[in-house]
Each structure stands twice: as C-alpha cells, then as structure tokens.
Amino acid sequence: MDYRQFRAFVAVFEERNITAAAQRLHLSQPALSGSIRLLEEALGTALFVRKARGVEVTDDARALYPQLRRMVAEADDLAQRFRQRGARARLTIGVEEDVARSTVQHLAATARACVPGLQLHLLAQCEGDARLASEELRCEDELFLPLLSERYVLALPDQALPPDHAAGTPQDLATDWIVCPSHASHQRLMPIYGSRADTPAALAGNFSLALDLVAAGVGRAIVPETLAQAIPGVQTQPLGLELKRRIGLCYNAQALGNGALAQLRDGVLGA
Incomplete structure (x- = not known):
C-alpha cells in the first residue's frame, strides 16, 4: 500500500x-x-x-x-x-565593518517587512547580493539604497569630562586624537582634527578599534553614534556641527535579478 x-x-x-x-x-x-x-x-x-x-x-x-x-x-x-x-525568497547580504548591531537589526526588520517569508543570509564584509555599508564605501559601479542616517559624535572615556561640562566643539578640548587614516571617512574628519591630526595619540584601522582605544583611556575619537553607544566605558558628546553618514545597501544593477533584492528596494523606496 x-x-x-x-x-x-x-x-x-x-x-x-x-x-x-x-x-x-x-x-x-x-x-x-x-x-x-x-x-x-x-x-x-x-x-x-x-x-x-x-x-x-x-x-x-x-x-x-x-x-x-x-x-x-x-x-x-x-x-x-x-x-x-x-520556494522561499533568499537574499544574501554582506555586513561591512563599523556597522552597529542595531543597524543590522534595522535591516533585518525592514527586509522581512518588505519581503514576506524571506530567508535572509548575513555574511561578514564583502559578500552576497548586496553589502550593508556606509555610502562612503560604495564602489563606482554600485548603486546605493539608503536605509538610515546617523550623526558623528565625539567619543570619550567615561569620567573624561565632569557631568556638568558644557557641550562645545572638539577644538575646545585638549584632545589626544585617535584617528583612522585608512578609513574612507578620514578626509572628511581632518578639518575637525586640526593641527593635532599630525601627532595623534593612536591610530586604528576602523571605528570599532578606535572605540576600544577610547574605552581604554588612550584618547578621543570622532565616530558614528550607533557604534559608540554599544561600547561600555565610552561616553559621547555632540560635535557642535552637523556631520552625518548614510548607511544602506551597496549593490550592482545585475543583482536586481534576485527578486528579493528588487522587492526590498521597491519597498524601501516606496515607504
């Protein structure tokens, strides 16, 4: 039978x-x-x-x-x-360095809302149908789908400033900078560092490593706010000027052949 x-x-x-x-x-x-x-x-x-x-x-x-x-x-x-x-739609996204976990969670929630039943596959760095990264890391042949914008802040070790310290500009502080000269954002930040950029307290390969140095009391750094908020031992202060970065998906036009990516793009742009 x-x-x-x-x-x-x-x-x-x-x-x-x-x-x-x-x-x-x-x-x-x-x-x-x-x-x-x-x-x-x-x-x-x-x-x-x-x-x-x-x-x-x-x-x-x-x-x-x-x-x-x-x-x-x-x-x-x-x-x-x-x-x-x-038959579930599949989408593979590489997550670049210096993207906060809260941003990854925002992407996952957005993708699930735009593509019901989506099977999302997250990988480290430059992999997959698209990359979750700052717009500064977009390659010349890539399109960019913005998901959110975040400001840069001054990151300091806990207890570096008294609680009643008034917010000012970084130039108002006796600053031992931790800089990321190999990072795509470095040129944008140079005017803020001023003359002290030539003699930094330390150098780091990315913002996450710079924040580890900040937490250790080595110096201060200018970093995206979402990254600084996730690090124990670090406090933040406004820069006193509007400096932001956009986080989104970098992808080639050919990748839109994946219907899930095309559906996600259409959902974000139509929101």
Missing part, C-alpha cells in the same frame, strides 16, 4: 465516480482503477461496487475512509510545507 493508492481511494469515495475521480487527480481511468485494485488486493476486501452510473461504497470502505482521509491530508500538508520552504 502507498500514498497514491490512498489518494485514489479518497477521490473515488468522495466523487462516487471513477471518471470524476480520475479527472480530479489528473490520472487516466485505467491508472486510477489499477490503484484501487491493488489497494483492495492488499486489504483483502472489496471497497467499491461498480454501477451503471458511478460506484457504491462498501461497509469496509466506509470504515476505512476517515483514517485514509486523515493520512492523505497529513501527507499533503507535509509536502506543501517543504515546497514552500524550497
């Missing part, structure tokens, strides 16, 4: 007609009749009696129907769940 025989039995029982049951299952009448015959042989009993118009069900068929109907329904439901999983 197998699933095909059970489906054939349920269809004939419910339709009371071989022709109608065969059409329902998209089978030929001989194939359907053969499945019923094999099931009857396996059970050792007749299940249907052919009449001029349709069939009549036997008492054994009436007893068998509830159990086989449940088994067929469970098998159909299981197959449907696996088919739906196989």
